[in-house]
Amino acid sequence: AIRPGSKLKPDHAYSLRFGKGLLAAAGNLGLTNERALKFEPYYTFRILGTPDGDCLPQQFRLAFSNPVKNAELYSKMSVTPNVLPAPRESEGRYEGYRNSGQRQVEYSLPSELFKPASLYNFKFPAGLTDIFGNKLGEDSAFDVTTGDYCPQLAMPSGFGILEGYLPARHPVDAVNAGIVGVLKAEVPEDAFIPFYRGGMKDEASLSGAFSKDWDPSKDQHNIRIRTFLDHSGIFGGDEGGFGFLRALGPGGNFHRALDNVTRLGITLKSSQDSTLIWTSFLRSGRLAAGIPVEIRGDDNKVLWTGITDRQGFADAPGWLKLGITDWDRWRRPELWVFARHKNGTAVMSTSWTGGVEPWRFNVNYDKYPRPRRYGAALFTERGIYRPGEAVELKGIGRKLVSGDWTALDLAAVQLSVSDPRGNRVFKATVPVSADFSSFDYSYLLSESAPTGVWTVEAAEPYEDDKSSARAVEGGEEDEYRNYRGKERPFLFTETFRVEEFKPAVFEVKARSLEDSYLAGDKFRAAIEGWYLFGAPMSESRADWTLRLNSAWYAPPGKDGFSFGRETRENRIDRLAGSGGEELDSKGKAVVEVKIDKKLKGGGNALLASFEAGVTDPERQRLFGRASAYVHKADLY
Template sequence: LPSEQWFDVPGRFGVYSAYTDTVIYARYRNVSALNLELYQVSQAEFVELIGREGWQSWERAVPVRSAPIRTWSVPVDKPLNEAGLIRLPLASEEGGAPSTLGAPSTPGALPPGIYLVRITSPEQSQNDFAGITRHLVVVANTNLTLKGAERELLVWATDLQSGREAAGVPVTLFNDVGEQVAAGSTDGAGLFKAQFENDRDVFRTWSAVIGAPSTLGAPFGIALSDWNQGIGPWDFGVNAQFFYEPHSVYFYTEKPLYRPGQTVHFKGIVRLDDDARYSVDPNLKQVEFSIIDALFNTVYTATLPVDEYGAFYTDFTLDAEASLGYYQMTAQIPGRTPDFAEPQLRFYNSTFLVSEYRRPEFQVTVTPGAAEVLQGDTIEVTVEASYFFGGNVGGAKVAWTAVAQNYFFDRYRGAGYYSFNDADFFSPGPGGGSVLASGEGQTDAQGQFKITLPAQLDEKTGSQRFSIEANVTDLSDQIVSNRVEVIVHQGRYYIGVAPVDYVGVAGREMAFNLRTVDWQGEPLSNQQLDVVYYKRDWFSVQQKDDFGNVYWTSSFSDTAVFTTTAATDEQGEGVTAFTPPVGGEYRVVASGVDDRGNAIRAASYVWVSSRDYVAWRQDNNDRISLVADKKAYDIGETARILVPSPYQGAVRALVTVERGRILDARVIDLLTNSDVIEIPITPDM
């Protein structure tokens, strides 16, 4: 294997606390020593290195202009082809800063500032051969939280050791070409907000710098607008996009697949998109529309009028010898664009497929005796093959497979958000996608083949969706497939559980609505239910891997703290309640039995705030999963949001309400690790 060495870091640069030893890890293979160089980097150079044209500096072996402030070599010895990992302190051999620097905040730490560290070896001097060999090290005593929106940037500055806000310190914002775009000072809460007249190109990296690295003892920190690893919207299950689009455009054709010579019927709908507020654009009268084939040839262009409803449409007939593959439809619409004073053309795309497919000579239908059955019943399916011109396909080979998937009941259409399932995503158990049965046979003289299998749920805790697929092969070896789904219900009815509030307070009663419905979601009256309230206790411990890295492992146990009975009335409605004794997470399980003896269960969860410390689940990320007291809100209501904080004792917290813009920002005290904050639901949301 080749000789190689690289820093074990997630990216080209990182922030390191000035209150701990400045250490970096490196990996190596087939080298005798690691040679290191440490450079001091000016603020102007740093902004240049991370900017749009920074790649030009990184083309040089040493992308900074200064001489190294420290050089040293570390001998290493590993067997041939065996990889090694080593911990490398960046301060001097004596445990402090190099003599050219001032006193650090902590022995073993570099003073606050910006540095470049480079690693080579006698056997391999090539830059970035197997990984990052040049790393920007930002040693900071102040943490910066940087939030960006279309026309604003928000900075929150806190001390890395105490967590207190850094008030009254200078903040400078730079764009990706090193230009200063805003400056000011943090307020008493450590906040600084910059507003911009024009939209900001969020694809470009902007930076926030607080203080100056040369000022010993003063606050210093850096943050970039694209630092979002592990804390992006999608990490919280939130759909988001980072680019600004003035319009929202939806394309559709009457079908996704065409043959050469067929006519494509197309329609598009355009709306102005002002942070999820949609309207017809009164100034948009036409769009430039084009179609590109699979060989990237333009096969259609037109200027299409936009009607009063914001729609445009056209028909396009494919050539009889049209190329096969995906065709791209493009609409060009002028719109407001960052960095441009005049509207620029924006491109919106969709596709359809052109394929020269062979039409089958026969068709296959797969028909169940019943589309829905009760567990314990028998599923009967008829496979029938018939020619399009008439007649049955007898003696054809049939291969079939039955697969089970979890079925989550969703047919209730009444008021409220009910959980009709007993799904616990933290408990290992049988899931979907398992093959239940398979077999082979032949169609009879009528072109039919019968499949019979038991509707057994076995150890599965909920209803299932059985998918039965049949592949029929005729005498010419042509295969035609079809499938059908049969729902296997766990019982004759479903139970729904809906907390009145998902967030409660220890010692205060919490109410739950119950509902029993039939398979179609209609009320089923007078059902007797058992309700058990479980307290879920999380046990999270830190462990070390072979390289000394610390990580969390979590497990839980459920303890029944209250048991009661309930009944639904003539409308299939019921209520139950309990008083949580302590804070934490609770699982509420309602169960019943039908006239066949089938057990039916449904569960929901609530979270309870307390003055005492609550041991929430600890994960290996920097995320706090907020819990809202309701699924949906109306204007004028107030959302109560529980904050399951990992910190013990009182802390300060930045609370923002945001979508495409930062609607509100405030710093508050969290007195416990289960505080509930209130967010008014206002018309501007």
């Protein structure tokens, strides 16, 4: 610690310099360069800033030269008329925001408690004390006259639906809004899609547009008004359609709203194979039969037309049959459905989603299906090989068409093999059997094949996209990168291992002698070791362990019942016993372990895992495993 030779003065800046070569308390290494630490002590305690009288709501900000605890500030400060509540205990310890650039500490008062166009008197006594013990020294007071509420205009923007059997009114909230310029117009049906997708800014496509000045806050000063803009003058009689409103708010911001005035509601589901449309009346929920419906694409082109049946349904083609053959990955094609009614055409887009999702009902689904979807099983006849052996590769593939799996539409499949280092060492095209929709190949490993995990890839025949190979840029280092380039709908991989291993010459079996146990019972297990040429492993030693773990348990025949959720905390995972046994002349041994009667930990069900390992004279070691439930009681 460094102690100054004299008391530091407030309102001064200081610099503490350490010279080059200054040694530490221990050792002989000093500073390589001169260092300087700059600091300032506390200031003379005074008020530096007071609230402005701007329009509400605003930040009522006080500023002091030194920090003051909230509890001290609110207990000493007085406001007339009084509108400030005492701070909560947690807020009382707050010491303000330290604005180092302005060399002041700032406090924001709750501006929502102040009324508009009102005079407030603030007083601070001389005894107000900062956190360093300095007092203000003299009484201080000032007046603040608040302004009116700031001009505001709020209304729902974007697309919305107004039920056609009610007055077509678009809600608006306003406070001291003043004169607002409003534009009203009808959006023709043929122009709806490009107008909406263009951000509702191409006003040249509007029909019957007219403007007017409107003062929603007229004669209602400093009061929040909930009012509306109606679509009168746009539609005639009981007609509806698409009404556009544009209002210029007090801040110079445009509020744009596109309302569908209709009596119809549309429910829409689409996929690559089919599209289902259902129309009903908004007022009663009753089905709407005989309604002409039309499907359009993003380009506003008509893709399909039809009429709803007696139940209000219309079965339409899916994306593929509508001519949409491809779309961006992780997106769905956007369809627009128009349902025509004399009181106003209704519209719905497949991109307007939300509400009930399939996952809520444990239904597995593909949210972003692709134009072509394949499934395949790629496998080898065994999982591990030695260098120089042949790997028999086999694959069975199917294509999903209209919800059913059909034979592959590929005449050939490209197979490639990569070694554990990621090097592709083999690439070939193999034919697909038209009868079985399958393919196979025998790949011969070299005698010098490296050990590890090898990868087999089956894909549509393709040429390597060398343009996808490039240097990684700085911002990509920790990001996911797909170097395969073009998306490949048929692309499947499988792995196998290459190891220098000795084939097993014996086998070890372990089994529990009871299906389940209660706490306090003896766990009994049998061990058996046999050479594969038919002789028992007599007099061989078997080492064993028994572990107890918290587990889930579903009683047989009691569908819907399961136990184990209570094991999330205080789980049991411990060794219940271990030892060794010598196999008898028949290569068998029996192990008994006493299970504790009182098993501490969460959950009533445990799983006893038994493992036995046997080593032959050539030191090859193999294991057998068995498990059984252990119940703390016979009642759940």
